[in-house]
Amino acid sequence: MKTEIISPVYMKLQEEISALYEQWVRALSQQTVVIKEKIDGKQFPLLPQVDLQFNEKDYHSFLQDLFKAVKENKPELGEDLVKIEAKLDGETLAKWFQEAVIVNTYYFADWAEKNSVPEWLPVFAAEHAVRPYLHKASIELQDELPKQGHTGGCPCCGEPARMALINKNGKKELICPRCHSTWEQKKIACAHCGSDAQGEVMVLKLEEDERAEIYACKSCKGYTKVIDTRKLLEVPAPEILDLKTIHLDYIAQEKGYGLSEDKQH
Template sequence: MSTDNQHYEELQKRIEQTSHNWASRIEGTDIVIAKGSGGTFPLIPQLQLDINTERYHTFIHELLTLLELEQPSLAKEYSLLRQSLHESLLKEWFEASVATNFFYFEEYAKNLSIAKWLPFFIAEHATRPFLQKLVLDHKEELDLADHQHGCVACGEPARLAIISKKGKKELICPRCNYSWQEKKISCAHCGTEDHTKIEILKLEGQENEQIHICDSCKGYTKVIDVRKMIKKESPQLLDHKSIHLDYIAQERGYGIPTKAVTH
């Protein structure tokens, strides 16, 4: 079951394939850490990064080309965005994207009179391969961190988990692909292990999908049992295909807790 329409799902698959291709093209010299995080987490937003803006620019252009083919009705907006992007802006874009600075991108869209979601959408997708590369480079450091509230790599709130081949619950970040293990009966947001506070919602006829809801912090996590699936989908596609679980949880009053609860 998926609420995505077929065309949108196909588009996401193509973006995902393109992104996978980008990740393999990023070289070690494309990301230089000018200043460390000082041991604080989430790690990546605290780092001062100098990236190869030329490569970042290429990714943005490639994504715009793909979207122009897929959605010709928005060609004018893509063209405006393409023309506006100069070398001097790219570093700013990357930093705003890492920090998920919606206000910056909304303002950018307003100035160009284009859809307000568009600049962030483009910047975010072009940024993800860099985040994923940083996660691979800092895996050991990240594994030692206390996993609190969300992804210790990029700061994205926890919302998706898979049941891995060994039957363990593995929280996975659809943004930077960092994953970490949690106890099955535990809340990814507040960390409670009180079984009276945690409920597991199962959908009729969807035996590999669950929603773990927490009555302690009113948070939820989508849990997908990938062992039962034929194709092993990427976290990004799993997140998209399970968007109906977000609707169900949010309609019942659960969400991503805004209060930074730690565990």
């Protein structure tokens, strides 16, 4: 797939971070992160309804691993990273964790301004270091999460649906690049508004690539990238696949389609 829209340095960094996730999820494997008794009812997404058990030392070590990867790939950020590291006391770590779970971009923009570091850097770091917790939570909540049907966004973390895979059985499976939850949905149906009326969802094919399509909805103007994993030699991690198919987002957005919620990142 085309990747030239993303700079090779950024892609390399993202691939290193993706490898770190695996390490971090392993580090959390013996812990229970979801405090379950808080769930009431069957409303989705589930994560905003539960508390996540947070271990300051682990979260801090994930951030330190991440800073190391950022510094190796972008040495020009060295000083900013030292500045951030110096501010990460227990209270700040707890706050970062909590605000990253709910994607409070205002909090992080404000934090960056107050501490004179690039605006994108604190939210980037806090979000990536929180993802292994979200992934672990989606594993723990598996039995409570719907395995199929229409949920609007990710039933676990609430991220807008934007990517689906055609799995080896030919079924369409939505996948969340943030927490790795998956759920099946009727093939020709909109992942945002759920419409499956005939002619409502258009399948936009790409001339140069038969492995991916864009499903665009006439009703709500939402789109989903649909990738046929049967035609891939190797299926990358969802967050990497999401980046490698970013040209599809540009095509869909140029044609006037968007993601249904404003929570994009």
